Amino acid sequence: MSQPIIEFKNVQKRFGDTTIFDDFSFKVEENEIVSIIGPSGSGKSTLLRILMTLEGIDGGYINVAGESLWHMLWNDRYVPASNKHLHKMREQLGMVFQHFNLFPHMTVKRNITEAPMRVKGLSRQDAEESAEALLELVGLADKAESYPNDLSGGQKQRVGIARALAMRPAILLLDEITSALDPELVDEVLDVIRNLAKEQSFTMLLVTHEMYFAREISDRVCFFDKGKIVEEGVPEDIFSAPREERTQAFLNAYLGQ
Numbered sequence: 001m002s003q004p005i006i007e008f009k010n011v012q013k014r015f016g017d018t019t020i021f022d023d024f025s026f027k028v029e030e031n032e033i034v035s036i037i038g039p040s041g042s043g044k045s046t047l048l049r050i051l052m053t054l055e056g057i058d059g060g061y062i063n064v065a066g067e068s069l070w071h072m073l074w075n076d077r078y079v080p081a082s083n084k085h086l087h088k089m090r091e092q093l094g095m096v097f098q099h100f101n102l103f104p105h106m107t108v109k110r111n112i113t114e115a116p117m118r119v120k121g122l123s124r125q126d127a128e129e130s131a132e133a134l135l136e137l138v139g140l141a142d143k144a145e146s147y148p149n150d151l152s153g154g155q156k157q158r159v160g161i162a163r164a165l166a167m168r169p170a171i172l173l174l175d176e177i178t179s180a181l182d183p184e185l186v187d188e189v190l191d192v193i194r195n196l197a198k199e200q201s202f203t204m205l206l207v208t209h210e211m212y213f214a215r216e217i218s219d220r221v222c223f224f225d226k227g228k229i230v231e232e233g234v235p236e237d238i239f240s241a242p243r244e245e246r247t248q249a250f251l252n253a254y255l256g257q
């Protein structure tokens with residue numbers, strides 16, 4: 001079997017006196033689509049933010065694509081990663097956030113070309129061609145010259161997805177990308193992710209409250225509570241026949257069953 005593309009080994013994470021992860025281990029295989037569901041405050045966003053190197057860890061190891069994320073080998077010993085190593089590792093990951101985080105003073109196209117030009121050194125022409133193709137992919141080819149404030153929430157979020165993809169990440173992290181949207185805009189955003197999952201081979205790790213979407217798109221669903229995976233499995237098992245009481249209670253509250 002091939003090596004997992006993401007692996008957490010005995011990871012610890014604390015904020016002050018509060019322990020978020022204590023001896024947390026978790027794997028994602030290449031091209032696997034994994035959804036994380038679970039109550040507020042259980043550590044779902046923290047998990048993605050650690051992968052994105054926006055948060056450090058207090059113990060354990062994380063491997064991404066066969067390399068240690070937070071450590072590097074130095075004379076046959078693991079030492080804390082340098083900034084250069086973190087930059088290199090970060091390029092494998094793209095993240096879309098709940099709140100769009102677009103640059104309001106830049107056009108849609110510029111929002112997408114900025115990082116590939118600055119970080120990856122793409123020429124303006126190459127970056128713009130790629131941005132145009134990505135805008136086509138998310139159904140916004142006609143909005144390239146618009147500014148974020150002139151877009152609907154759903155359109156902003158589709159730009160957010162295009163911007164993450166512009167860095168050609170091997171892994172896409174999605175943190176509740178529809179929860180700030182009006183209900184009628186949710187599906188246009190989820191459709192983009194559906195198509196991506198269908199047409200391209202991608203590893204995706206998503207945190208979502210859209211249970212029907214998690215059920216439809218995921219290879220595996222993990223129910224997360226208090227920094228632990230309480231239960232995981234194929235969507236049919238988790239949603240139709242959860243074994244753990246905590247999973248049942250969460251799903252009942254959520255789905256109103």
Ligand SMILES: Nc1ncnc2c1ncn2[C@@H]1O[C@H](COP(=O)(O)OP(=O)(O)OP(=O)(O)O)[C@@H](O)[C@H]1O
Nearest residue numbers: 015016018020038039040041042043044045046047
């Ligand atoms: N920067 C921080 N400093 C201190 N505590 C934090 C920080 N970030 C998160 N926390 C705490 O860590 C815990 C886990 O937070 P996290 O955002 O990962 O939860 P979550 O599962 O994503 O919740 P939600 O569903 O509400 O988004 C929470 O108790 C939160 O208050």
Ligand SMILES: [Mg+2]
Nearest residue numbers: 044045046175
């Ligand atoms: Mg969160």
